[in-house]
Amino acid sequence: MSLISADAMANDFFATADIVAGKTLLDKNCISCHASSYGGDGSEIYTRPFHKVASSKGLVAQVRACNTNLNLQWFEEDEMNTSAYLNEQYYKFEE
Ligand code: HEC
Numbered sequence: 001m002s003l004i005s006a007d008a009m010a011n012d013f014f015a016t017a018d019i020v021a022g023k024t025l026l027d028k029n030c031i032s033c034h035a036s037s038y039g040g041d042g043s044e045i046y047t048r049p050f051h052k053v054a055s056s057k058g059l060v061a062q063v064r065a066c067n068t069n070l071n072l073q074w075f076e077e078d079e080m081n082t083s084a085y086l087n088e089q090y091y092k093f094e095e
Pocket of ligand 1: 026029030031033034037045046050051052053059062063066067070072082086
């Protein structure tokens with residue numbers, strides 16, 4: 001386990017996720033669309049005052065929903081890694 005994923009141990013739900021891999025997947029597949037709707041680097045969709053996601057579980061469910069819409073055919077592991085990165089960077093849920 002890398003140092004960076006050890007960081008995520010604050011949240012048991014994402015304890016085994018690979019945050020670096022998650023960031024790579026997000027940068028490649030997800031950001032341009034959020035950025036074109038919300039401007040900037042697209043991160044405002046996660047930090048807007050009434051953002052939809054309210055828990056780690058909800059976060060994974062939303063990542064899965066976007067992923068299914070896009071038909072990216074990610075593995076569950078990819079969804080977990082990307083959710084863990086989003087949590088570490090933006091949502092900061094503790095469970
Ligand atoms: C084609 C455009 C598009 C792409 C590509 C896209 N999304 Fe989204 N995403 C949206 C829209 C639109 C919403 C807002 C949905 C709403 O408000 O109901 C959203 C919302 C979200 C949210 C919830 C934000 C909140 O309110 O807390 C997350 C998390 C998210 N997307 C993750 C992803 C991930 C991960 C990917 C890549 C697999 C991705 N999205 C790709 C359009 C997209």
